[in-house]
Amino acid sequence: MTSENATSATDPRTPSLTEKPVVLTVAGSDSGGGAGAQADLKTIEAHDAFGTSALTAVTAQHTRGVESTHVLPAEEVAAQVDAVTGDFDVRAAKTGMLATGDIVRTVADRAASAEFPVVVDPVMVAASGDRLLDRDAEAAYEELVAQAALVTPNADETAALTGVEVRDRESAREAGERLVATGADAALVKGGHVEGGETGRRGTVRDVLVTSEGTRTFEHPRVDADATHGSGCALSAAIAARLARGEDLESAVESGVDFVQRAIRYPLDVGEGPGSVHHAVEARNRAAREPTAEAVRSVVRELVAADVSPLVPEVGMNVVGATPYAESVGETAAVEGRITRTRAGVKPNRGVRLGASSHVARFLLSCREFDPDLRFAVNCRFDSDVERALDELAADGWTVAEYDRAAEPDDVKTVEGSTMQWGARRAFESVEATPAAVADRGEVGKEAMTKVVASDAEELTERVSALLAAASR
Numbered sequence: 001m002t003s004e005n006a007t008s009a010t011d012p013r014t015p016s017l018t019e020k021p022v023v024l025t026v027a028g029s030d031s032g033g034g035a036g037a038q039a040d041l042k043t044i045e046a047h048d049a050f051g052t053s054a055l056t057a058v059t060a061q062h063t064r065g066v067e068s069t070h071v072l073p074a075e076e077v078a079a080q081v082d083a084v085t086g087d088f089d090v091r092a093a094k095t096g097m098l099a100t101g102d103i104v105r106t107v108a109d110r111a112a113s114a115e116f117p118v119v120v121d122p123v124m125v126a127a128s129g130d131r132l133l134d135r136d137a138e139a140a141y142e143e144l145v146a147q148a149a150l151v152t153p154n155a156d157e158t159a160a161l162t163g164v165e166v167r168d169r170e171s172a173r174e175a176g177e178r179l180v181a182t183g184a185d186a187a188l189v190k191g192g193h194v195e196g197g198e199t200g201r202r203g204t205v206r207d208v209l210v211t212s213e214g215t216r217t218f219e220h221p222r223v224d225a226d227a228t229h230g231s232g233c234a235l236s237a238a239i240a241a242r243l244a245r246g247e248d249l250e251s252a253v254e255s256g257v258d259f260v261q262r263a264i265r266y267p268l269d270v271g272e273g274p275g276s277v278h279h280a281v282e283a284r285n286r287a288a289r290e291p292t293a294e295a296v297r298s299v300v301r302e303l304v305a306a307d308v309s310p311l312v313p314e315v316g317m318n319v320v321g322a323t324p325y326a327e328s329v330g331e332t333a334a335v336e337g338r339i340t341r342t343r344a345g346v347k348p349n350r351g352v353r354l355g356a357s358s359h360v361a362r363f364l365l366s367c368r369e370f371d372p373d374l375r376f377a378v379n380c381r382f383d384s385d386v387e388r389a390l391d392e393l394a395a396d397g398w399t400v401a402e403y404d405r406a407a408e409p410d411d412v413k414t415v416e417g418s419t420m421q422w423g424a425r426r427a428f429e430s431v432e433a434t435p436a437a438v439a440d441r442g443e444v445g446k447e448a449m450t451k452v453v454a455s456d457a458e459e460l461t462e463r464v465s466a467l468l469a470a471a472s473r
Contacts, residue, residue, distance in 0.1 A: 021050065023052070025044070025096065031058075034063060036096060055077075094237055100137050108147055117150070138161075151187050152235060173215050192205055216250065225274075285331065292321045292333050307345040322374075333354050336352070359420065367453055399436055
């Protein structure tokens with residue numbers, strides 16, 4: 001006799017269909033996986049859309065350059081585009097390496113009849129300096145740009161398309177206006193390749209968005225990194241995916257620029273060259289939110305069990321954990337309301353949630369500018385016992401740094417949140433290795449404090465325990 005359970009175990013399961021907007025990329029293949037269609041598909045998937053592709057060329061490419069290129073016939077590119085658009089409900093498309101004038105004109109013809117927005121990334125030169133487009137194709141681009149919902153050239157590509165040398169915000173605006181005048185709905189003139197002045201290597205990168213309604217500039221600190229392979233592909237793919245999901249153009253561009261900033265800040269160490277941008281950085285960061293919060297909870301439980309009352313400042317203690325690629329306070333988990341002393345020991349006022357800390361979170365984020373591996377921090381008391389304990393731990397191998405608020409410039413004091421950034425910089429620049437603890441001696445109205453930092457929750461717990469034991473001796 002067959003049991004009911006055995007019978008049901010053999011029955012097929014009912015599928016649960018998931019709908020995702022479809023994005024088409026028309027681009028070359030990068031065998032190294034960091035740029036081209038491969039980068040586009042990774043980025044599109046990471047932005048919760050379904051990626052389809054029409055390959056224009058096959059490149060033998062890696063993180064150090066392009067070894068060879070084989071361009072497909074224009075009719076084969078057209079066949080791929082027609083196959084995808086004839087079956088899928090494509091909501092947005094983007095272009096990358098198009099290689100020849102025939103392919104550019106073919107894609108422009110398809111874009112003219114498309115019922116979805118097309119983001120044109122005019123890929124002309126690889127980051128390594130290798131040329132990816134012939135002269136005839138450059139001349140043909142005007143027709144394609146005229147069909148674009150957005151065109152995203154870097155400074156070199158902008159000069160080739162408009163004749164304008166992009167040196168600052170005004171020249172970027174002028175170039176963008178010329179591109180819009182050719183028929184594009186909008187132009188995003190990227191500032192990553194602009195050197196010198198405030199847009200120099202250690203300055204500010206400005207990406208200028210020009211539409212018929214005006215101009216908007218997106219600014220972010222330049223990341224001092226060489227692993228930018230695939231950044232342009234990732235940006236245009238991210239914008240296309242967001243457009244496919246129904247976002248308006250300006251919002252899609254803003255989110256895309258922020259995404260690429262993070263993808264460059266946390267690159268992938270692959271290949272013998274500089275590496276690749278991290279196409280899934282935001283998806284991985286989102287996935288780490290709850291595990292990070294749980295790690296903070298584990299530290300809190302350990303501190304409560306150890307009764308760290310002697311280390312709790314008058315303003316209370318907080319434990320902060322940052323997601324692996326955190327860039328903002330909202331991406332840090334902390335105790336809501338802090339940990340305070342009670343007659344029975346210490347107790348958190350409330351639970352752990354994202355964005356619950358301001359002071360300690362800003363300090364941790366500032367520390368991560370110097371060592372991105374730092375993910376956890378806790379603020380402790382700073383008094384004579386703690387100072388003696390820090391001296392003892394420094395003799396045993398700890399790196400201990402400090403900063404004096406008396407030296408803080410007035411212009412820093414007037415900007416909300418700037419003290420933590422200034423203090424972290426002073427502390428990290430005063431020592432050779434990443435500190436385990438940073439002492440803030442305070443000032444009138446500002447309690448002296450010790451911040452203990454660590455790369456993981458276990459290390460943070462061990463360091464606080466060591467500080468407690470040393471201070472209690």
